[in-house]
Amino acid sequence: MDCCCLSAVWYFTLLYLLVHCLCFIFADADLTLLWSSVTGHSPETKLRRLVVWVTGASSGIGEELAYQLAKCGSRLVLSARREDELNRVKRCCLERSNLKEEDILVLPLDLLQRTSHADKAKAAVQYFGHIDVLINNGGRSQRSLFEETSLDVYQALMELNVLGTISITKHVLPYMTQRGSGSIVTVSSIAGLVGAPLSTGYAASKHALQGFFNSLRIELTEYPNILISTVCPGPVQSQIVHNAFTEELNKPVNAPGLQEHKMATSRCVRLMLVGIANGVKEMWIAKQPFLFVYYAWQYVPTFALFLTSKLGRRRVENFRTGLDADATYFTKAKRS
Numbered sequence: 001m002d003c004c005c006l007s008a009v010w011y012f013t014l015l016y017l018l019v020h021c022l023c024f025i026f027a028d029a030d031l032t033l034l035w036s037s038v039t040g041h042s043p044e045t046k047l048r049r050l051v052v053w054v055t056g057a058s059s060g061i062g063e064e065l066a067y068q069l070a071k072c073g074s075r076l077v078l079s080a081r082r083e084d085e086l087n088r089v090k091r092c093c094l095e096r097s098n099l100k101e102e103d104i105l106v107l108p109l110d111l112l113q114r115t116s117h118a119d120k121a122k123a124a125v126q127y128f129g130h131i132d133v134l135i136n137n138g139g140r141s142q143r144s145l146f147e148e149t150s151l152d153v154y155q156a157l158m159e160l161n162v163l164g165t166i167s168i169t170k171h172v173l174p175y176m177t178q179r180g181s182g183s184i185v186t187v188s189s190i191a192g193l194v195g196a197p198l199s200t201g202y203a204a205s206k207h208a209l210q211g212f213f214n215s216l217r218i219e220l221t222e223y224p225n226i227l228i229s230t231v232c233p234g235p236v237q238s239q240i241v242h243n244a245f246t247e248e249l250n251k252p253v254n255a256p257g258l259q260e261h262k263m264a265t266s267r268c269v270r271l272m273l274v275g276i277a278n279g280v281k282e283m284w285i286a287k288q289p290f291l292f293v294y295y296a297w298q299y300v301p302t303f304a305l306f307l308t309s310k311l312g313r314r315r316v317e318n319f320r321t322g323l324d325a326d327a328t329y330f331t332k333a334k335r336s
């Protein structure tokens with residue numbers, strides 16, 4: 001190869017790396033998901049008329065899922081504990097879409113009442129005939145130090161986030177295997193992949209979900225048309241901090257938490273729907289610098305441990321002094 005040819009190869013390699021670096025700096029999801037959003041199927045074509053069951057549909061990510069799915073023309077089963085809130089979400093869905101009253105079933109459900117789940121799944125199937133997509137979204141987070149937290153809180157987090165989700169899945173999956181198709185999408189978290197101080201129980205519950213669904217996916221390889229997918233969002237605007245568990249079961253969070261540094265709910269949900277429409281098996285959705293942490297944890301774990309212990313220490317110190325631990329992860333502390 002002559003000198004001119006060699007420098008052209010170097011030039012294009014550098015250009016290629018530069019473009020990728022720039023893409024990464026502005027990315028708000030893993031590159032597979034972003035690639036699907038550019039070149040893949042659109043949710044509007046893939047999810048139209050599908051029957052989608054969303055748990056935790058009364059607020060936050062679940063509520064936004066309902067709105068965007070309604071706009072895509074999906075038929076909906078909306079579940080959470082608060083029936084009045086679900087009816088409000090249903091009304092808003094009807095206002096924002098071409099769906100008709102009978103296209104949305106409000107199905108109140110408590111993830112902790114596992115004995116009711118078989119009947120709830122049956123009711124959804126009897127109403128629509130089948131379920132195409134189950135989105136396991138309902139759940140609660142945690143803001144408390146391990147040393148100060150009652151074991152009851154750990155039990156509650158596991159009962160709700162893990163067993164509640166597994167129970168619904170257990171009752172929906174047989175309908176999907178019978179038809180040979182369907183999608184089970186579970187909203188995990190960045191805390192399902194990465195350690196998260198002040199959220200030891202929450203992170204444990206989300207890690208458990210990752211392990212469960214990664215294993216279930218392999219068990220189901222004889223059903224190539226059943227998608228098992230996990231979604232791992234970073235901080236997203238919602239009621240999650242307000243509703244989080246603290247040291248004691250019924251003790252509320254002091255401050256609801258700042259929202260400005262978090263990803264807009266609408267963007268997170270749009271990316272989730274792109275992932276579902278394109279069969280993405282694990283979705284990382286977060287603004288920078290959080291997205292960098294996912295990649296570091298996956299590809300350079302020693303560096304990631306060094307970085308997260310520095311950031312984690314600041315988070316714990318801020319929490320102890322009453323500052324917003326979430327908003328001050330990367331930025332200078334500000335009194336909330």
Ligand SMILES: NC(=O)c1ccc[n+]([C@@H]2O[C@H](COP(=O)([O-])OP(=O)(O)OC[C@H]3O[C@@H](n4cnc5c(N)ncnc54)[C@H](OP(=O)(O)O)[C@@H]3O)[C@@H](O)[C@H]2O)c1
Nearest residue numbers: 056058059060061080081082111138139189235236238239
């Ligand atoms: N927002 C974030 O930063 C973030 C980041 C990563 C992952 N996530 C995950 O995203 C999912 C949705 O959270 P969100 O951010 O949208 O929080 P949110 O606004 O607090 O919504 C939580 C939803 O879960 C439902 N829920 C809580 N306990 C329930 C129970 N026992 N039975 C049935 N439903 C229950 C709530 O409805 P009711 O109170 O009416 O029952 C509500 O609809 C959660 O799994 C969370 O872990 C959130």
